[in-house]
Amino acid sequence: xxxxxxxxxxxxxxxxxxxxxxxxxxxxxxxxxxxxxxxxxxxxxxxxxxxxxxxxxxxxxxxxxxxxxxxxxxxxxxxxxxxxxxxxxxxxxxxxxxxxxxxxxxxxxxxxxxxxxxxxxxxxxxxxxxxx
Numbered sequence: 001x002x003x004x005x006x007x008x009x010x011x012x013x014x015x016x017x018x019x020x021x022x023x024x025x026x027x028x029x030x031x032x033x034x035x036x037x038x039x040x041x042x043x044x045x046x047x048x049x050x051x052x053x054x055x056x057x058x059x060x061x062x063x064x065x066x067x068x069x070x071x072x073x074x075x076x077x078x079x080x081x082x083x084x085x086x087x088x089x090x091x092x093x094x095x096x097x098x099x100x101x102x103x104x105x106x107x108x109x110x111x112x113x114x115x116x117x118x119x120x121x122x123x124x125x126x127x128x129x130x131x132x
Contacts, residue, residue, distance in 0.1 A: 008091040012084025014109050017072035021084035023092065026064030028054075032081065033069060046078035053086040053105050057096055079109060 008023040030037035030050065041047050054060040065085060069077045086105040089096050100106050114123035121127060 008088045010084045010087035010091065012080045012082065012087060014079030014083060015072045015076035015112055017069060017076040017080040019067050019069040019077065019080035019084045021081065021088050022066040023085070023088045024064045024066065025062065028061040028064065030065045030067070032067045032077075037065075041074060041078060043074065046074055049075075049078045050081050050085070052082055052103075053089060053100060056103055056105070057089065057099060059089075063092075083108060 005024060010021050012019045012021060032040040037050070038047070041050065051060060054063070054065075065081075067081045067084065069080055071077075072080070082105065086100050089100065090106075097106070116122055117124075119126075
């Protein structure tokens with residue numbers, strides 16, 4: 001990496017995962033937590049999920065992605081990286097916004113695990129009811 005190259009950065013979130021993304025002009029290499037992208041994500045659906053913003057804009061071979069992600073599971077981390085890449089691409093070119101927004105890639109997925117309530121088994125499941 002050259003010292004004078006432009007670096008675009010953003011933060012993406014999903015569930016309890018937080019991803020710090022750096023986009024650098026390059027050949028399309030993706031590194032997650034200092035590991036190769038393919039070895040970090042075993043599931044093909046997660047790999048497709050992460051590459052989605054770059055494939056949509058047809059620039060998957062123009063930028064290297066360096067992702068530092070922690071918290072949550074692998075699917076949540078993949079969603080956080082996808083969100084972060086989408087936000088970083090706005091710094092690259094603001095004209096990408098309508099395309100990314102239409103695909104729903106700029107919206108932070110607010111769904112989280114619901115907390116357990118007292119008197120219940122989980123968030124909503126109750127103990128079996130018995131009249132006597």
